[in-house]
Amino acid sequence: MDGLTCNGDEFSLDCQGLVARSRQNSERAEYSKALATLRNSVGRFSGADRLRILLEIASILGAQGYKRDALETLTEDVGTLNNGLTPEETCLSTQIKMETCLLRPLVTTSFKMAIEEAEVLRSQTSNFAATKDLDSAMIETALTYAKLRFLSCEYHSPVAHTELEAIISWLLPTFDDLISACRYRESRKIIYAYGVFLASAPKLGVTNVDFQSWNRMIESVLSVPDAPPLIKADVMAQLAMRADDELDGEQITKLEEDAIKIYNAEGHLVGAMDVRCQQISRAIKRDHTSLSDEILEEMKGYFEKYEATESLVSYQTAVHAMLAHIPHWLGFDVQLQLSHINDELARLSGALLISQAVRFRLIAQWLTRSGAAPRAVEASEAVYAALQDGDCVYFQGMAAHCASQAYFQLQDHARAQSWAERAASLWGRGFPHLRTDATNILLHAKIGPGAENMEAMKDVISFAEAEIESDVNNGFMTHAQQKAEMIIGQLTRLRSDERYRWMDRAEQWMKNDAASSLEESDIRRAALHQLRATQLGANIQSTQAEAWEPCMAVFEDAVSLYMKHKRLLEAANTRMMQSRAVFRHFQLSPLMELLQRSLELMDISLDLFKTVDNVAFITSANQYRSSTIYTGWKCGWVSAEAVLAALGDAEEAWARQRADMTVFASLEAVSRRQQLTSIKDLRDVYQLAFSVCLGSGKLRELWEWTQRGKARSLSDQLGVDGIIPADLRKQALDCPKRKDLIQKSEQLSNQISSSTNIARLRLRGELDAVHTQMRADPLLNTILDIRNGTPVKLEQIQQLALGMKRDDPRRDIVFVDWVEYLGHFWVVLLRGASEQPTVVRCSPSVDDVVSWKQEWMDADPGQVSALEEGDLYPEDDPEFSLRALDGLVAPLENLTQPRDLLVFCPTGILHSIPLHALWIASKTLILERNPIVYSVSLTTFWQCCDRARSARRLVPASDEMENGRITSGNWTFAGVFEPVPDESFNPKEQDRVYSLIAETAATLKATSATGATVTKQHARESLEDSALFTFYGHCRLEREDLAAQGLQLADGRLTVRDMFDMKLHAPHVTLVACDSASQGIAAGDEPLGIVTALLCAGAGSVLGTIWPTATRAGRRFMTQLYRRILRHRANGGKAGLIDLAEITQGAALALRQDMDTIQPYHWAAFVLHGSWAMYD
Structure with missing residues (x-):
């Protein structure tokens, strides 16, 4: 194609006039008119004229912002642009193909093929030789090629700066020739492109573009009297937008004012607004207070x-x-x-x-x-997956980098490290300046979990040394210093003398760093001041104020540097560290003024953290602040009310960190919440609160703190799909404004459920905004509390007790919490409608219970426990094994009455102890005296009762199926008792089990299935569609992975993971399967097991066993249980209510009367969790 030209202004008069009219419209941003003019006529043209019109349509769409539409417009004819073309058509087809090469990566994020095709086109045009002849199509093609290569360098595959410089070396001479030829539209395009290249040049290392040349180009256009006014206005606006650091304020203002005048005079639809928006953003940059409501x-x-x-x-x-x-x-x-x-x-x-x-x-x-890391994880991982079809390495690495940062915030260091390694690998192919960001996070993650001693630090330091050397060699001194600061910080925590050597190295790097900006240098200097001050404070042993002055002065220097550059987060962190240093001084010299100063500094820190709304640091500051105020209370300087308020702030900050976990799937959400609630700092908050309440006689507050500290992960998750009480919902919907907010909230929640993970990021932000508005309304705030699983208030429990009393007037309800404090268990008891709880310390000690469990309940794999083997002593003998634990329930004799319904909320190791099998002081079995239901917390109990009451349903009169699915509201019985490898199997026992299931189901007019028909799909559908579901069979307990625990079915195991993904409708579930109610309990009474999974999936109550049971005991219990349910229904029940607690009590006691199952191991295995009743 040497010598081939295609002057873009030489086309038919008809086509020329059409394009001219269209350009008049598009120049004034009248895009719809411009496109209509062309689209209505394009069918009349063929050959070169048609190609020109397609290019013009694509150009307008691109200028308007519709890149995909522009690409589709050009690709309509691209398949026909190969053979039999005139030279003019060939030139235009080359332009079209190059435009598609640029648009494809923009639309698809895939570069490789576009670059390859562009290189072929460049070769065919002899490196765009025709630009020297000012061929319009070739100028456009060369300019598009340059844009593509710069774009590729930024997002796909960087090349040497010299290659990029060669690609754009023609711009300045061509621009001058175009100005001489009065071709101002094309001159403007070169100005626009040059401005983009100028902005990218520092990052890409390009040296042959500069502001002075660009400014000269713009002045050339402005100095021509005949240049079109709108073109002048456009280049003025461009210069004003990009010259903030090059021109003074008066020059920029003059450019903007002149541009606005032209735009208004020429009738441009948006030009004046564009400039005004620039002015506003510039004003915000200079002074953030200019961001006003106006x-x-x-x-x-x-x-x-x-x-x-x-x-x-x-x-x-x-x-x-x-x-x-x-x-x-x-x-x-x-x-x-x-x-x-x-x-x-x-x-x-x-x-x-x-x-x-x-x-x-x-x-x-x-x-x-901060605090919103879960949604960052969800979006980052989704974006990363979506990008795998393309080759945009920059964004692939960015997705991995964001995921690593988010996981680091969640303290999931293993995943943070994995994603950081992925980001470093991706960026290592051509983005070294980004790779060093990834290795910073990678070093953070390596330090996080395992570098708790110098031996463990060896590998971490080795990694840091290698990466720092790489950073220094590449000129990334700032990153080298940041890595050194991480190492120094950890070495300081480990009190290693190595920190001094690292400090010296960091200071030397800072001195040698000539490339960093003044701001970055100040920030690194401030970081070193902070580390130096922390080291000074750790080494001072004197009580004299003068000894501490150098330490405080260095802290002040660090804060001044941070505040100079408005680095509020770093300044706040420094103040927090300074506060801790002052507190250490107080520990050496316990003076009130030192404690007050420590608190003042922490308050300053907390205010700054709140300004930037960093939840993680707000949590840390509140934690330190509350412990400082607690120290003041211990010294008698602070009131109990003040310290409880501070502890409340700390607990609320932790709650904010848990709140966003609903982003994850249900199982992971619970698991991650459990990790947070198990953190020692949070457990310390509850312990301090208990101490203050107990020490100051604030028993009501002690009860409330007890509810705050128990099983928050489960109550949080149960609240996600919480049913709003009908009266509360009616009040809300009666008000149009409230109704609108509720509907918006529910619509967004539904959209989030059905959207992709990528789309959810924006939707969650919109939902947050709606919830913020709802929080301002007390009634709507109550609804949000229900859905967030906020711990129940005393008033809510009292109302629940009154409702339960109405359901069964014969008895009262007593709520019994056990709390662990200072090595002992305490009973926190509340009678239904009482205003004041009772608190009693009980025996044995925590250590004694642990030892008892090890002796009687723990067993090696394949072995039976001592409790299962049976006790040599009778139950009423003081030497009987369980009598050693009776003190745990002894206080209940005087605090409760016979027949009272007891709601047991154990703590810690007590979750695995059969508390209902213990005796009160009068040598009476507590279960014989009282019906009992268990719950991990009263909040969970309230939620389950509310769920069961709100989901009343009728039991069907037949066992018919609809469309292959069990009719909603059915009662379903299922059993799988099949041979299992390495376990004994009795065919006769199988017959007994299957016969019992069939007979019981027939008697109750329920659906039944056994053996091979009870697949995972059958069980899932039965659970999701039944009001009552009973399973008889085996539960496989995986002590190492409780999420793998599950029910053994015909085609495999229905695991805890599977159950978390279900959507149940408040059924009661009975599991006559060994270990089915066995739960793993983490610190904070956080449960994980089948009971937790089913409650989170939507069950109202679950009856299961807390240890392995013999099949005969299971059959007898099931017989007794459903015999009582049948008798209850035959007698008319109580207002359509089935008292599960009373029925479970009767069934267990019936086993106790049988000599074959008289041992507690048999009858005490069965426990009821959740709601005390179901509604028939």
Whole structure:
């Protein structure tokens, strides 16, 4: 194609006039008119004219922002642009193909094929030789090629800067020739492209573009009297937008004012608004206080105009400019709304590359907010998966990097390390400046879990040494210093003298760092000051104030440097560390003024953390603050009310960290919440609160703190799908404003459930905004509390007790909590409608119970426990094994009455102790005296009772099936008693079990299935569609992985993991299967097992066994249980209610009367969890 030219202005008069009219419209942002003019006529043309019109349509769509539409317009004819073309058509087809090469990566994020095709086109045009002849099509093609290569370097595969410099070396001479030829539209395109290249140059190392040359180009256009006014206005606006650091304020203001005048005079639809949005964003950059309500209202008006005119690019530019200049700690809700708009605009553009960039900005916002890491995990992993079909290495690495940061915030160091390694590997192929960010997180993650002694630090230090050497060699001195600071911090915590050597190295690197900006240098200096001050404070042993002055002075220097650059988070962290140093001084010299100073500094720190809304640091600061105030209470300087308020703030901060866990699947959400509630710092909050309440006689507050500290992960998860009481919902829906917020909340929740993980990120932000509005309304706030599993208040439990009393007036309800404190168990007891709980310490001690369990209940694999073997002594003998534990329930004799319904909420190891099998002081079995139901917390009990009551249903009169599914409301019996490898099997016992199931189901007019028909699908459908489900068979307990625990069915195991994914409708579930009610209990009374899984899936109550049982005991219990249910129904029941607690009590006691099952091991295995009743 040497010598081939195709002057873009030489086409038919008809086509030329059409394009001219279209350009007049598009120049004024009248895009719809411009496109209509061309689209209505394109069918009349063929050959070169048709190609020109297609290019013009694509150009307008691209300028408007619709990249996918532009690509589709060009690809309609691209298949016909190969053979039999005239030279003119060939030149235009080359331009079209190059445009598609640029648009494809924007739309698909895939670069490789586009680059390869572009290189072929460049070769065919002899490296765009025709640009020297000012061939329009060739200039456009060369410019598009340059844009593609710069884009590829940023997101796919960087090349040497010299290669990029060669690609754009023609721009300046060509621009000058175009100006001389009065071709101003093409000159403007080169100015625009040069500005983009100029912005990318520092990152890509390009040296042959500079501001002075760009400014000269713009001045060349402005100095020509005959240049079209709108072109002048466009280049003025471009210069004003990009010259903030090059021109003074007066020059920029003059450019903007002149541009606005031209836009208004020429009737441009959005030009003046574009410039005004630039002015606003610049004002925010200079002074964040300029972000006022008036400004936001003004911007809202502009956004509406952009939307009305479909000016997508202008809209995106305005939003991006706002986001770029609002400090990350300011106006989070505003930033979130802007990001959601940005996400929607990117979606409309059809440019996946832009969409991903916007999503990463949104993910980054959630990461900086802290406490929202789960949604960052969800989105990052989803984006990473979506990007696997493309080859955009930059974004693949960014997704992995964001995931690693999020997991690090969640303290999941193993996954943080895995994702950081992935990011480092991806970026290692051409993005060394990004790879060092990934290795920073990788080092953080390596330090996090296992570097708790110098031996463990060896591998960590070795890794750090290698990465620091790499950073220094690549000129990344800031990152080298950051890694050194991490090592110094850990060595300081380990009190290793190695920290001094590392400190010296870090200071030397800082001195040798000439490349960093003043701000970055100040920040690194501040970080070293902080570390130095911390070391000084750790080494001081003197009580004299003078000895501490150097330490305090260095802290102040660090804070000053951070505040100089508005680094509020770092300044707040330094103040917190300074507060701890002052507290250490107080420990050496316990003076009130020192404790007060420590508290003042912590309050300053906390206020700054709240300003930036960093939940993790807010939690740490509240933790330290509450323990400091507690120390003041111990010294007699602070009131109990003040310390409880501080502890409440600390507990609430931890609750905020748990709140976002619903983002994860149900099982992982519970698991991660358990990890948080098991953290020692949080457990310390509850222990301190118990101490204060007990010491100051605040028993009501002690009861409330007891509820706060128990099984929060389970109550949180149960609340997610919590049923709102009908009266409360009616009150809310009677008010139009409340109704609107509830409907918005429910609609967004439904959208989140049905959307992709990527889309959920924006939807969750919108839901947060709605919930913020709901929190301002007391009634709606109550609804949110229910859905968030907020611990029950005393009033709620009293109302529950009154309702239960109405259901059964014969008895009262007593709520019994056990709490562990200072090595002993305490009973916290509340009678139904009582205003004041009772607190009693009981025996034996925690250590004694642990020893008892090891002796009587623990057994090696394949062995039976001593409790199962049976006791040599009769039950009433003081030497009988369980009599050693009777003190745990002894206080109940005087605090409860016979027949009272007791709700047992154990703690810690007591979850595995059969408390219902113990005797009170009068040598009376507590279960014989009282019906008992268990719950991990009263909040969970309240939720289960509310769920069961709200989901009343009728038992069907037949066992018919509908469409192959069990009729909703049915009672279902299932059993699997089949041979299992390595276990004994008795065919006769199988016959007895299957016969019992069939007979019981027939008697109760229920559905039954046994053996091979009870598959995982059958069990799932039965559980999801039944009001009562009974399973007889084997439960496989995996002590090492409780989530793998499950019911053994015909085709495998229905595991805890499977159950968490179900959606039940408040059924009662009976599991006559060994260990089915056995739970793994973490610190904080956090359970995990089949009971937890079924309650989280929606069950109202679960009856199971807490240890392995003999099949004959299971058959007898099942017989007694359903005989009582049948008798209950025959007698008319109590207002359609089946008293599960009383029926379970009777069935267990019946076994106790039988000599074959008289031992507690047989009858005490069966326990009821959740609601005390179901409704027939």
